[in-house]
Amino acid sequence: MAVLDKYERRVLISLGATVALFIFSILYAKGRYKSDVPECLPFNKAYTEPKVNKIDSTTYQVFAVAQMWQFQPAEIYVPVGSVVDFFLTSKDVVHGFDIAEKNANMMAVYGNINKTTVKFEKPGVYNITCHEYCGIGHQNMQARVIVNYPEQ
Numbered sequence: 001m002a003v004l005d006k007y008e009r010r011v012l013i014s015l016g017a018t019v020a021l022f023i024f025s026i027l028y029a030k031g032r033y034k035s036d037v038p039e040c041l042p043f044n045k046a047y048t049e050p051k052v053n054k055i056d057s058t059t060y061q062v063f064a065v066a067q068m069w070q071f072q073p074a075e076i077y078v079p080v081g082s083v084v085d086f087f088l089t090s091k092d093v094v095h096g097f098d099i100a101e102k103n104a105n106m107m108a109v110y111g112n113i114n115k116t117t118v119k120f121e122k123p124g125v126y127n128i129t130c131h132e133y134c135g136i137g138h139q140n141m142q143a144r145v146i147v148n149y150p151e152q
């Protein structure tokens with residue numbers, strides 16, 4: 001019968017502990033920072049038309065389309081407290097989609113639909129930035145989410 005060398009056993013135990021720590025860290029971050037892990041959806045041409053769908057007064061869907069060197073829609077207006085599902089795709093190369101203040105971070109990939117959900121609790125202007133180098137105009141590739149109090 002094969003017996004594990006004591007060093008082998010130590011390596012295996014520390015490996016297991018490291019993997020457990022990684023998994024714990026991800027779950028902790030998900031709970032502590034309420035970060036939503038992005039999903040990958042089956043491709044559907046409907047998502048390649050940029051638009052903002054209002055589902056109800058605080059629920060929105062955004063079909064965000066990245067292409068050299070812009071996001072569409074470029075400006076998205078939602079009221080405070082809105083929950084927004086972003087569905088993201090690219091018309092050409094790989095782009096990034098980062099809303100730094102909301103910890104939202106996705107890749108825009110041609111032929112793919114990525115989805116993340118963001119809740120906007122505070123009014124303000126939230127920049128969406130491309131954070132994957134995509135060519136000569138990369139540094140200007142931005143869009144904005146404008147979160148306002150609803151008009152009375």
Ligand code: CUA
Nearest residue numbers: 095130134138
């Ligand atoms: Cu698009 Cu960088």
